[in-house]
Amino acid sequence: MKFEAKIRVQYYETDSMGIVHHSNYIRYFETARTEMMREAGFPYDAMEKAGVWMPVLSVTAEYKMPALYDEVISVFCWAEKLRGASIDLAYEVRGEDGRLCATGRSSHGFTDPDLKPLRMKKVQPEMYEFFSSMTEEE
Amino acid sequence: MKFEAKIRVQYYETDSMGIVHHSNYIRYFETARTEMMREAGFPYDAMEKAGVWMPVLSVTAEYKMPALYDEVISVFCWAEKLRGASIDLAYEVRGEDGRLCATGRSSHGFTDPDLKPLRMKKVQPEMYEFFSSMTEEE
Amino acid sequence: MKFEAKIRVQYYETDSMGIVHHSNYIRYFETARTEMMREAGFPYDAMEKAGVWMPVLSVTAEYKMPALYDEVISVFCWAEKLRGASIDLAYEVRGEDGRLCATGRSSHGFTDPDLKPLRMKKVQPEMYEFFSSMTEEE
């Protein structure tokens, strides 16, 4: 199941080339995954308050076609691989006309506020279940 | 005395108009005042660790001429008015050729981490003295 | 008439104080005014293509209470004063619970792509009419 977040491209996200600056896709990915988790019942701020952090371990983005000012892009997000204390998410950014603007991936650890790894299955079984079911569907 | 911070304009700070996005001047102001305080012996992170915060109460910017990608702008910063628990700073942004790009002001409270006002003169007499001497010079 | 834009606070907009970085309110203002103009039938990119720019001449913000990660803030925007070749807009940012987070103002010129002033009434009478009607209602 691919979650879809719709995001309006802002003027301050464009650069002199007249297109979205490439660093902002990394932020769009974050917006999409937090929306996805909120929808699933695990808003990120509640998780942080519960002592579960999901620091980004790595991120990649491949740029295909520029996203443009003012268009409402679709950022699709889904779980690719779930491990005991980490998860890989994948992304696809599409323009209003459906063209593929970018793809990407991010890996996240599950940690406590001191960035020590947490066994998700034990600490947050429901959330683990959610991610697990998402991954199986792929 | 006007402190001068030199800042290289980054590509990601420009927008579709091919100039620095206006919101970034507010960030340049911050860079200049933190440089100024570091030079004066009061680096902001040391202050935060000592329990003194300087939240922004208000900010203004007037835009004269656009700053451009890759130029090294000069951001001048100085104290305009010191009060018991707050201070007004002023800014001037100039391009490499000396043209005036922007002017601005920011007001800051002196507070503890819970954002309760602090009497600067009492809590940080040396820092108060520094700001005081700066203000008198104007 | 106050236009209301709803904006979800993003993680990358917060800072070490755990609140929205003050520079981002300037961006929220921009988001609100572009939403307002789109609703009114004058999307900013169409205006730019038609040769009408609205560069920011000045901006002010007063910070009252911090906006927090993940809350959906309301950014109200309205026209305060319309002149022949410029306009003043005002803003109010409120948290999910209605508390006042910030107020602000921005002034904009109406110019051509070379930043030369345009007589709005002549060049874009419908848009002038829209702003005019908004201002009268105040």
Next chain:
Amino acid sequence: MKFEAKIRVQYYETDSMGIVHHSNYIRYFETARTEMMREAGFPYDAMEKAGVWMPVLSVTAEYKMPALYDEVISVFCWAEKLRGASIDLAYEVRGEDGRLCATGRSSHGFTDPDLKPLRMKKVQPEMYEFFSSMTEEE
């Protein structure tokens, strides 16, 4: 040869976790490569004026240890692989104490302003030579 750019971490680049937001490393990479090219005699704005663009095709970042507010990080940049119409750059971000904060890579095409590929060797032989010599040294 690894080029080293020194960058002061700004307050607005931190997030609620009290560390640099992961998206900003992508911007640090850009700062480092533009500094490197300026030093080599190919400032990016001169290149754009000469009709040579270097759009980002892909970017990756691996996060090791957080960079902190106010520290002066070192961002190392070097060429990894040069092809006829594209180049791979690599990055390493280190904290003031030398700890490894992040590594990364970016791929860039050489294009004209319409984003059509350019044969670098032909269009900008000196620049091609520079990148070529950098790559050989590896």
